[in-house]
Amino acid sequence: xxxxxxxxxxxxxxxxxxxxxxxxxxxxxxxxxxxxxxxxxxxxxxxxxxxxxxxxxxxxxxxxxxxxxxxxxxxxxxxxxxxxxxxxxxxxxxxxxxxxxxxxxxxxxxxxxxxxxxxxxxxxxxxxxxxxxxxxxxxxxxxxxxxxxxxxxxxxxxxxxxxxxxxxxxxxxxxxxxxxxxxxxxxxxxxxxxxxxxxxxxxxxxxxxxxxxxxxxxxxxxxxxxxxxxxxxxxxxxxxxxxxxxxxxxxxxxxxxxxxxxxxxxxxxxxxxxxxxxxxxxxxxxxxxxxxxxxxxxxxxxxxxxxxxxxxxxxxxxxxxxxxxxxxxxxxxxxxxxxxxxxxxxxxxxxxxxxxxxxxxxxxxxxxxxxxxxxxxxxxxxxxxxxxxxxxxxxxxxxxxxxxxxxxxxxxxx
Amino acid sequence: xxxxxxxxxxxxxxxxxxxxxxxxxxxxxxxxxxxxxxxxxxxxxxxxxxxxxxxxxxxxxxxxxxxxxxxxxxxxxxxxxxxxxxxxxxxxxxxxxxxxxxxxxxxxxxxxxxxxxxxxxxxxxxxxxxxxxxxxxxxxxxxxxxxxxxxxxxxxxxxxxxxxx
Numbered sequence: 001x002x003x004x005x006x007x008x009x010x011x012x013x014x015x016x017x018x019x020x021x022x023x024x025x026x027x028x029x030x031x032x033x034x035x036x037x038x039x040x041x042x043x044x045x046x047x048x049x050x051x052x053x054x055x056x057x058x059x060x061x062x063x064x065x066x067x068x069x070x071x072x073x074x075x076x077x078x079x080x081x082x083x084x085x086x087x088x089x090x091x092x093x094x095x096x097x098x099x100x101x102x103x104x105x106x107x108x109x110x111x112x113x114x115x116x117x118x119x120x121x122x123x124x125x126x127x128x129x130x131x132x133x134x135x136x137x138x139x140x141x142x143x144x145x146x147x148x149x150x151x152x153x154x155x156x157x158x159x160x161x162x163x164x165x166x167x168x169x170x171x172x173x174x175x176x177x178x179x180x181x182x183x184x185x186x187x188x189x190x191x192x193x194x195x196x197x198x199x200x201x202x203x204x205x206x207x208x209x210x211x212x213x214x215x216x217x218x219x220x221x222x223x224x225x226x227x228x229x230x231x232x233x234x235x236x237x238x239x240x241x242x243x244x245x246x247x248x249x250x251x252x253x254x255x256x257x258x259x260x261x262x263x264x265x266x267x268x269x270x271x272x273x274x275x276x277x278x279x280x281x282x283x284x285x286x287x288x289x290x291x292x293x294x295x296x297x298x299x300x301x302x303x304x305x306x307x308x309x310x311x312x313x314x315x316x317x318x319x320x321x322x323x324x325x326x327x328x329x330x331x332x333x334x335x336x337x338x339x340x341x342x343x344x345x346x347x348x349x350x351x352x353x354x355x356x357x358x359x360x361x362x363x364x365x366x367x368x369x370x371x372x373x374x375x376x377x378x379x380x381x382x383x384x385x386x387x388x389x390x391x392x393x394x395x396x397x398x399x400x401x402x403x404x405x406x407x408x409x410x411x412x413x414x
Numbered sequence: 415x416x417x418x419x420x421x422x423x424x425x426x427x428x429x430x431x432x433x434x435x436x437x438x439x440x441x442x443x444x445x446x447x448x449x450x451x452x453x454x455x456x457x458x459x460x461x462x463x464x465x466x467x468x469x470x471x472x473x474x475x476x477x478x479x480x481x482x483x484x485x486x487x488x489x490x491x492x493x494x495x496x497x498x499x500x501x502x503x504x505x506x507x508x509x510x511x512x513x514x515x516x517x518x519x520x521x522x523x524x525x526x527x528x529x530x531x532x533x534x535x536x537x538x539x540x541x542x543x544x545x546x547x548x549x550x551x552x553x554x555x556x557x558x559x560x561x562x563x564x565x566x567x568x569x570x571x572x573x574x575x576x577x578x579x
Contacts, residue, residue, distance in 0.1 A: 064544060065544060065547065068545040070555060072530075072556060076562075077562050108437055111437065233518070235466050235491060236467075236518050237518050238466060238467040238468065249491060251466075256494055345436045346436070346441075346498075347439055348439060348468070348469075348487055348496070350468065359469060359487075361469060361485070363473050372471075372473045376468060376487075380522065381522070383522065384519055384521055384522035384523070385518075
């Protein structure tokens with residue numbers, strides 16, 4: 001069926017047929033279908049207007065903004081410290097990495113050195129968060145495609161880590177554990193033991209997830225060769241993270257612009273070949289193994305030391321001192337009411353979150369509040385390529401394509 | 415001076431209004447009419463090779479003569495360097511060239527800038543609001559003269575009666 005720019009085509013069933021004049025004509029018309037805003041596989045509130053030719057996607061137009069809360073505007077009204085809890089609510093599945101990316105950006109603005117132990121702690125927790133993010137992604141994607149068991153298995157293991165977060169900072173999802181210049185509190189020996197136990201427990205479970213999926217004919221059929229994007233296009237669209245690496249580009253900021261304790265760890269960056277949904281799945285599963293490796297190395301290398309930078313004009317005093325010491329109390333009060341005096345200037349700092357490059361562009365004119373704060377959210381950029389990647393695939397693949405980006409609308413709409 | 419900036423200075427005799435380097439970030443300010451040319455150079459020059467678009471953003475400086483500053487950030491995956499390209503736009507003629515023909519990813523990012531700051535992009539394929547509703551008429555929320563609590567649109571929602579005080 002040839003599809004030109006015409007919206008409606010009318011043609012006879014068989015022009016050669018002797019009675020073709022009397023046969024009824026078939027009118028074909030493009031079908032507009034609204035997917036969402038309430039749809040379980042859009043991972044939040046997202047509407048996509050799908051133009052269909054039969055069951056093929058001809059054009060898809062994402063309609064976003066249902067979760068827009070004006071976070072960038074709010075940032076201009078609060079101090080740098082006060083924005084940390086807002087970052088939790090961007091990508092609410094992986095709050096830790098948002099905190100991390102934001103704190104790194106502010107530290108770059110202030111030219112602040114973070115102590116070594118804090119860097120290790122940050123890397124450990126960031127990688128734990130990456131494991132949680134990939135588990136969540138795997139369960140959601142499998143569920144979208146129809147494999148329900150994987151969902152339960154992933155959530156069972158994710159729960160262990162969320163409880164670990166709970167013990168670490170008192171919250172499971174909206175963590176706010178990172179601080180500008182360091183971290184809020186140290187890992188206790190009990191927490192380290194629990195993490196070590198998890199590291200022994202987890203790798204066989206990853207194999208288990210894979211057994212479920214890689215021998216599953218439906219999973220293979222619905223991911224291999226679906227939503228293929230070439231390396232050139234992926235780069236041109238600005239995709240990042242596993243979506244870009246699936247197309248064979250090894251762009252990973254942990255390697256390209258090493259930060260925190262990553263340069264001290266040995267790990268590899270899995271890179272796909274075909275740029276299809278299966279490769280992106282494979283990369284994320286391989287990254288689970290790599291994260292386990294990174295955490296192990298960090299736990300081994302980590303030495304005792306301070307967890308907060310020695311810069312009293314910027315960093316928050318420890319909580320126990322705030323309650324017992326007058327100067328610390330004044331410092332805490334001043335930092336939260338006025339903020340610290342950031343130097344005028346502008347920086348961009350990108351961090352490799354598990355979804356892709358999460359960047360913060362901060363413009364400062366001095367004073368305690370950012371003049372302008374722009375969040376470069378990977379989900380938002382990935383949605384820009386949706387039409388390109390979905391074109392020509394079946395309507396049921398639309399769910400797979402949302403899933404393969406790992407979109408979280410809180411981050412996409414900000 | 416940073417080698418990237420030197421190279422740009424050599425290639426363009428006019429139209430470059432500022433070259434800065436701060437905290438390792440390299441930034442070039444160009445005049446509006448030279449924007450497409452410089453962007454093309456950044457992408458196609460083998461020494462520059464900026465194939466990856468990072469973000470498009472904008473900053474509002476209400477007191478300045480040319481009020482808005484549009485910011486593009488590029489990365490080169492092969493050369494592993496970063497650059498920031500900036501252009502100033504006056505409020506009276508709030509139009510700047512779109513770079514979607516060079517980087518397809520600029521499509522959504524420029525739409526967001528239009529939605530949030532009201533800067534229009536010439537030759538953009540589909541310049542509509544992206545985060546705010548299509549029928550939103552109160553202006554552009556990230557401008558500095560837009561109040562943080564909005565302009566009253568939310569007060570028209572009739573969900574609950576106000577609690578009497």
